[in-house]
Amino acid sequence: MLRVPALALAVLVVAAGDAGAADRDVARAVRDLAAADAVPVARRVEAAGVLGATAPGEARDAAMGALTRALGDPSPDVRVAVASALARLDDRRAVAPLLARLGDEPDDGVRAALVLAVGAAGAPEDAGSLDLALAAPSVRLRAAVVTALGDLGGGAARARLLDVLARPGDDPEWAVRGGAMLALARCGTREDAGAVLVAYRDGGGAARWFARAALATVVGALDPDPVPILDRLVADDDPRVSVSAARAFVRARRAGELVARLADPRPVVRAAAAAAVADEAVPGQEERLRALATGDPVRAVRWSAALALSRLDDPVSDALLVEGVGADDPQVWATAIAECRRKTGLELGRDADAWGKALARRRRELAR
Numbered sequence: 001m002l003r004v005p006a007l008a009l010a011v012l013v014v015a016a017g018d019a020g021a022a023d024r025d026v027a028r029a030v031r032d033l034a035a036a037d038a039v040p041v042a043r044r045v046e047a048a049g050v051l052g053a054t055a056p057g058e059a060r061d062a063a064m065g066a067l068t069r070a071l072g073d074p075s076p077d078v079r080v081a082v083a084s085a086l087a088r089l090d091d092r093r094a095v096a097p098l099l100a101r102l103g104d105e106p107d108d109g110v111r112a113a114l115v116l117a118v119g120a121a122g123a124p125e126d127a128g129s130l131d132l133a134l135a136a137p138s139v140r141l142r143a144a145v146v147t148a149l150g151d152l153g154g155g156a157a158r159a160r161l162l163d164v165l166a167r168p169g170d171d172p173e174w175a176v177r178g179g180a181m182l183a184l185a186r187c188g189t190r191e192d193a194g195a196v197l198v199a200y201r202d203g204g205g206a207a208r209w210f211a212r213a214a215l216a217t218v219v220g221a222l223d224p225d226p227v228p229i230l231d232r233l234v235a236d237d238d239p240r241v242s243v244s245a246a247r248a249f250v251r252a253r254r255a256g257e258l259v260a261r262l263a264d265p266r267p268v269v270r271a272a273a274a275a276a277v278a279d280e281a282v283p284g285q286e287e288r289l290r291a292l293a294t295g296d297p298v299r300a301v302r303w304s305a306a307l308a309l310s311r312l313d314d315p316v317s318d319a320l321l322v323e324g325v326g327a328d329d330p331q332v333w334a335t336a337i338a339e340c341r342r343k344t345g346l347e348l349g350r351d352a353d354a355w356g357k358a359l360a361r362r363r364r365e366l367a368r
Helices: 006-034 041-051 058-072 076-089 092-104 108-121 124-134 139-152 155-166 175-187 190-202 209-222 227-233 239-251 255-263 267-279 286-295 299-311 316-325 330-344 352-367
Strands: none
Touching: 006 041, 006 058, 041 058, 041 076, 058 076, 058 092, 076 092, 076 108, 092 108, 092 124, 108 124, 108 139, 124 139, 124 155, 139 155, 139 175, 155 175, 155 190, 175 190, 175 209, 190 209, 209 227, 209 239, 227 239, 239 255, 239 267, 255 267, 255 286, 267 286, 267 299, 286 299, 286 316, 299 316, 299 330, 316 330, 316 352, 330 352
């Protein structure tokens, strides 16, 4: 007779229990999502989220069926949640029902979610199926289409993105062209860098922060010599642009350029470089970040370095966050509280002492 060790048997029992609970959660979510007349919108949205997290297997098949049927739910909020869940499942079978619903959907926000889900679940050969949406008057929808094309990739998507840059239509805020540049950063080639720069120059992209940030990303990805442009953009007064440019140094395989800018004479560059070092997880820079966080003469640089240390979970950052909670600058104490909340899951307001104790307790637990 086969004997199963007690510990192994216990593990099997627990695993079976977990699987059974997961199956029950999926079954409940399938029922909730199907009962549009009887189940509140918030519960149906939650059910879509549960189904969007199912693993491959029978439960995934049940989730796919329930979600595709719910694409016609009477609530736009539920339809958005359903499209987002199908995007997370990343299952090719979802493309046909998503496109079918796209043709009938009246709500722009839902249409954008459907398009993004096609991008997540589809393949390069699906690029042409989004042509009608790409020609729509809605800026929001066209911005979603270019993002989806970047996700689909391939030559057909790339050609359409380049055409958007050449003939953007109504795009006053650069939402569509900026999105197209970000998409080309994922699926374009080095030969596309020139077309991007021409579109940016001729379309007045320098006047829009999103265009400048997108330019930094695409130059880092495609330009064989990105440093001159990135050096200009990393000094941009808008941190959304300067940090995008700083991160692009790493993506262009120029991490040394980023590290060098931790000592740049321009404060905005030092602050952006500190943030990017954490965002891109550049190794071995903790000591330099500590020096900036505690000794830089400019407060914005000190705080950027402190947040970078926190994202890297350097122990020095705990005391810096507590100090930030008590700061008089609303931007500093608000971001300090948000970071403390992220690390502990607690809500302690502006009580610096309580946050200090919570962070110390977390640090002790991590050391065990």
